Amino acid sequence: MPELPEVENILQCLRKKLLKKNIVKIENLRKDFIHHEDKLQGIRGCTVTSLKRRGKWLLMELNNHNSLVLHLGMSGRFILLKADSPNPKYALFRIIFDNGNALVYCDMRRFGRFEIIPTSQVDKYKSIKSLGVEPLEKDLDITLLSRILSKSKQQIKDFLLDQKKIAGIGNIYANEILFASKIDPFKPAHTLDEEEIIRLYESMQKVLKEAIAEGGSTINSYTIPSGEQGSFQFKHQVYGRKGKSCYHCSTSIWKEKQHGRSTYFCPQCQKP
Numbered sequence: 001m002p003e004l005p006e007v008e009n010i011l012q013c014l015r016k017k018l019l020k021k022n023i024v025k026i027e028n029l030r031k032d033f034i035h036h037e038d039k040l041q042g043i044r045g046c047t048v049t050s051l052k053r054r055g056k057w058l059l060m061e062l063n064n065h066n067s068l069v070l071h072l073g074m075s076g077r078f079i080l081l082k083a084d085s086p087n088p089k090y091a092l093f094r095i096i097f098d099n100g101n102a103l104v105y106c107d108m109r110r111f112g113r114f115e116i117i118p119t120s121q122v123d124k125y126k127s128i129k130s131l132g133v134e135p136l137e138k139d140l141d142i143t144l145l146s147r148i149l150s151k152s153k154q155q156i157k158d159f160l161l162d163q164k165k166i167a168g169i170g171n172i173y174a175n176e177i178l179f180a181s182k183i184d185p186f187k188p189a190h191t192l193d194e195e196e197i198i199r200l201y202e203s204m205q206k207v208l209k210e211a212i213a214e215g216g217s218t219i220n221s222y223t224i225p226s227g228e229q230g231s232f233q234f235k236h237q238v239y240g241r242k243g244k245s246c247y248h249c250s251t252s253i254w255k256e257k258q259h260g261r262s263t264y265f266c267p268q269c270q271k272p
């Protein structure tokens with residue numbers, strides 16, 4: 001599933017290619033995915049005035065005071081093509097711009113979300129309103145992190161996945177951040193000591209920023225809309241490395257199910 005670093009890369013690519021461009025045509029290829037056809041056709045002729053990210057959500061603002069609000073779900077992908085290119089597999093809709101680009105949304109598993117809502121209502125939109133703090137924004141510092149942690153009895157891995165606490169982190173980066181912090185994924189959030197909180201904060205910044213710089217992690221379907229793949233998967237320390245040697249201490253990496261999600265960790269570096 002695309003997480004903060006992948007969505008950030010998608011955002012930066014779309015900003016470069018689509019900002020200030022006009023929508024000339026919309027093709028709803030699977031009407032059972034987007035039901036509000038009239039709303040969709042209503043954005044024809046509009047200009048993209050801004051592109052933003054909130055957690056794993058993409059927000060595309062238009063000059064008609066409406067915004068496209070998008071979540072890629074499990075397998076959603078944006079692909080930028082020339083307008084006359086054939087549609088890729090699993091294409092659900094296509095937006096054609098006046099610069100000859102077509103933005104195609106493909107989603108094999110169709111867990112993605114797509115809404116058109118007034119821009120003034122975006123912050124009140126249920127799934128956006130409930131999001132926690134952005135991990136790379138200034139408002140998250142060690143004091144605030146410490147305060148949110150102290151109120152949570154969740155295991156720290158579940159805490160990192162909880163979008164209502166911190167927005168944008170999913171399973172890959174939760175595993176990688178905890179390894180970098182040398183914290184046991186099963187430790188209750190409120191029991192982290194001061195040093196662990198500092199390590200957690202610093203690792204979160206480092207891992208997410210590095211992953212963004214590497215174009216994200218290409219596992220399964222994710223690519224940047226212009227077609228490039230991410231390369232952070234080659235830097236994963238624990239995710240997907242069950243049974244392989246820890247790069248720090250050579251102990252075998254373990255994999256355990258934690259509330260339905262795979263948790264990868266080094267039992268030596270991340271001792272309880």
Ligand SMILES: [Zn+2]
Pocket residue numbers: 246247248249250251266267268269270
């Ligand atoms: Zn280790």
